[in-house]
Amino acid sequence: MDISNPRRILAVSLADSTQHLTRVIKDLTGTHPEQTSTTLAGSSHNLPLKTAYYTAEVPIWLDLISSPSEWADSFLSPEAKEVLEVLGGLVIVFALPIESQSDEGKAARELIQSVGKVVKEGLGGWSWDGVSLCLGVGEIDDVNEWEDCCADLGLEFVQVRSKTIKERNEFGEKTGIPRALEALESNDWSQVSEDLESDLKEFENELRIEKDVKDNGKDKDGPDLDPESLDFGFDREDFEELRQAIWNSGQDNDEPSAGNNPDGGEDLNDNEIRKMELMMMKLQAVRDTSAGLPEEQRKKVAAKAVAEVMKEL
Known part of the structure; x- marks a missing residue:
C-alpha cells in the first residue's frame, strides 16, 4: 500500500x-x-519508508530549541492543537x-x-498511537539514568554510538539508528485526515520558501524587501520604522548618498540596500526558527527580532 498522505515527524534538538x-x-x-537560510530550524526533510506492508515518504519537520520551557508552552497552547494532531x-x-550533572x-x-511534557500532556504519553524516540548521541557506557528519565515521560531512549558498534545487542535486538528506523517503520502513518491536508501543504510550502532565495538575500527579481513575504507576524508599520532606521544609519558615514530619504519616494543607494538585505536575512532566519509556532507566539518573536535589529543600528 502506498501511503500518499502520511502523518508527520517532528525532530528537535537544542540550538x-x-x-x-x-x-x-x-x-x-x-x-x-x-x-533554510542560515539555520536548520524550520526546514523539512523526507524519510522514505518501505516495508512488506506499505511505502511512504514521511515528512520530518526540524526544529532547534533555545528555550525548552517556552517551546513546550507554545506546543501545548490551543493554537498548536492542529500541529499535534498530525504528528x-x-x-x-x-x-x-560524560557527566550527567554538568x-x-x-x-x-x-x-x-x-x-516529554508535550508528549505526555499534548499527545497522551505511552497511550499515544505514534512513536516517540529520544536519541542520545555519544559513547558513554552507563545510560541507565537517561533510559529512566525518558521512560517516565513516555519516550523510548536509543543510544546512537559510532558506526563501528554492532547493530544488535546481546539479546539480538537492534540498537542505534537501526532500532530507531525499526520503531518508525512499525508505526501507523496513514491517519492524516484530508481536511488538514491543505493546511499542511501551505505550512510545508512556507518551510521551502528559502530554497528559492540565494545566499546574498536576492531572488531572481532582486532583493525581497517586502515585510509580508516574511510571513511570520510583524506588520508594515514595524517594517517602515525599521527601514527608516536603516536609512538613517547609512547617513552617519561619509559616503555620498545616491538617493533621498525613503519617505521621498526615491531609491536608497547601494550601501543602504545592502544593509537592508542583511537585516532582512536576519529577520528571515528568525522566521525560519519560529516556523510551526502558534501565531501569537510568532508575533512575539517577530517583535523581538525587529527590536534587536534596530538596536544593532
Whole structure:
C-alpha cells in the first residue's frame, strides 16, 4: 500500500546541537537535510519508508530549541492543537554528556523533560498511537539514568554510538539508528485526515520558501524587501520604522548618498540596500526558527527580532 498522505515527524534538538541533529537525520534518511537560510530550524526533510506492508515518504519537520520551557508552552497552547494532531512521530536528539550533572547534562535533561511534557500532556504519553524516540548521541557506557528519565515521560531512549558498534545487542535486538528506523517503520502513518491536508501543504510550502532565495538575500527579481513575504507576524508599520532606521544609519558615514530619504519616494543607494538585505536575512532566519509556532507566539518573536535589529543600528 502506498501511503500518499502520511502523518508527520517532528525532530528537535537544542540550538547548539545542530551537528547531532544533522547526523541523525542523514543516518535515518540517507541524505543530508538542507538548511533554510542560515539555520536548520524550520526546514523539512523526507524519510522514505518501505516495508512488506506499505511505502511512504514521511515528512520530518526540524526544529532547534533555545528555550525548552517556552517551546513546550507554545506546543501545548490551543493554537498548536492542529500541529499535534498530525504528528505520528516525535524524535529528540541530544549529545550524551560524560557527566550527567554538568551544564551540558542539565541542559539535556531540561530538553527531554520539556519535550516529554508535550508528549505526555499534548499527545497522551505511552497511550499515544505514534512513536516517540529520544536519541542520545555519544559513547558513554552507563545510560541507565537517561533510559529512566525518558521512560517516565513516555519516550523510548536509543543510544546512537559510532558506526563501528554492532547493530544488535546481546539479546539480538537492534540498537542505534537501526532500532530507531525499526520503531518508525512499525508505526501507523496513514491517519492524516484530508481536511488538514491543505493546511499542511501551505505550512510545508512556507518551510521551502528559502530554497528559492540565494545566499546574498536576492531572488531572481532582486532583493525581497517586502515585510509580508516574511510571513511570520510583524506588520508594515514595524517594517517602515525599521527601514527608516536603516536609512538613517547609512547617513552617519561619509559616503555620498545616491538617493533621498525613503519617505521621498526615491531609491536608497547601494550601501543602504545592502544593509537592508542583511537585516532582512536576519529577520528571515528568525522566521525560519519560529516556523510551526502558534501565531501569537510568532508575533512575539517577530517583535523581538525587529527590536534587536534596530538596536544593532
